[in-house]
Amino acid sequence: MAENKLLYEGKAKNVYQTENDDELLMVYKDQATAFNGKKKEELPGKGVLDCQISALVFDYLIKNGIETHLIKNLSDHEQLVKSSEVFPLEVVLRNITSGSLVKKFQVESGLRLSDPIIEFYYKSDALDDPFINDSQVKALRIANDEEIAFIKQMTLKINQLLVPFFSKSGFDLVDFKLEFGKVNGKIILVDEFSPDNCRLWDKKSHDSMDKDVFRKHEGDLVKTYLEVLKRLAMR
Numbered sequence: 001m002a003e004n005k006l007l008y009e010g011k012a013k014n015v016y017q018t019e020n021d022d023e024l025l026m027v028y029k030d031q032a033t034a035f036n037g038k039k040k041e042e043l044p045g046k047g048v049l050d051c052q053i054s055a056l057v058f059d060y061l062i063k064n065g066i067e068t069h070l071i072k073n074l075s076d077h078e079q080l081v082k083s084s085e086v087f088p089l090e091v092v093l094r095n096i097t098s099g100s101l102v103k104k105f106q107v108e109s110g111l112r113l114s115d116p117i118i119e120f121y122y123k124s125d126a127l128d129d130p131f132i133n134d135s136q137v138k139a140l141r142i143a144n145d146e147e148i149a150f151i152k153q154m155t156l157k158i159n160q161l162l163v164p165f166f167s168k169s170g171f172d173l174v175d176f177k178l179e180f181g182k183v184n185g186k187i188i189l190v191d192e193f194s195p196d197n198c199r200l201w202d203k204k205s206h207d208s209m210d211k212d213v214f215r216k217h218e219g220d221l222v223k224t225y226l227e228v229l230k231r232l233a234m235r
């Protein structure tokens with residue numbers, strides 16, 4: 001691994017080149033960041049937990065017909081993935097009001113939405129990932145109509161699969177963020193799915209079991225993620 005060229009240094013992961021141009025090595029880091037990197041902390045053990053949780057979720061999605069970039073897990077914190085042309089979009093789906101939606105519209109937190117909301121954000125650290133609408137996505141040639149429709153449909157399908165998946169382990173899936181890429185003209189799910197990019201509330205206590213613990217200084221993030229992994233692995 002040491003000799004592999006670093007292609008991208010992210011907040012939670014590094015991506016390296018491999019001998020095969022079609023494949024990349026994704027290495028999870030022991031780092032938590034929030035507010036676009038303004039709050040940052042080294043948390044030993046976090047990378048392994050994110051990688052393990054994401055592997056469980058991706059394996060479940062793959063078994064249920066979702067195409068993803070995951071090829072295999074190489075170690076407890078490293079994954080071999082397909083190289084793809086990543087859309088510079090963060091696709092957020094919300095089932096329950098929380099976070100920026102509550103702040104923006106001053107609505108009560110914890111309201112179950114009649115239908116899921118899908119929002120696009122333009123991936124740019126320099127611009128703080130601004131909201132972008134469908135016609136802006138199209139006009140700026142980030143994705144065409146067909147791709148936008150496909151990404152939305154895939155996001156809804158993933159939600160339909162993940163709500164019962166997390167519910168079985170005692171979590172409400174409040175919201176989450178996905179990223180998509182293109183390989184040989186096909187759109188696939190990329191990046192990761194961990195409590196870093198979703199909100200999970202314990203069904204009984206309504207406690208946050210996700211990165212809000214870190215954002216809001218609510219406790220030990222690594223302990224929380226370990227509890228999530230244990231509950232998901234037990235199912």
Ligand code: C5P
Pocket residue numbers: 090092098099100101129175176177196197198199211
């Ligand atoms: O902050 P907001 O309420 O818009 O976040 C919605 C969901 O998207 C949350 O689950 C959050 O963790 C995730 N998210 C993310 N990366 C971002 C912004 C939001 O994973 N840059």
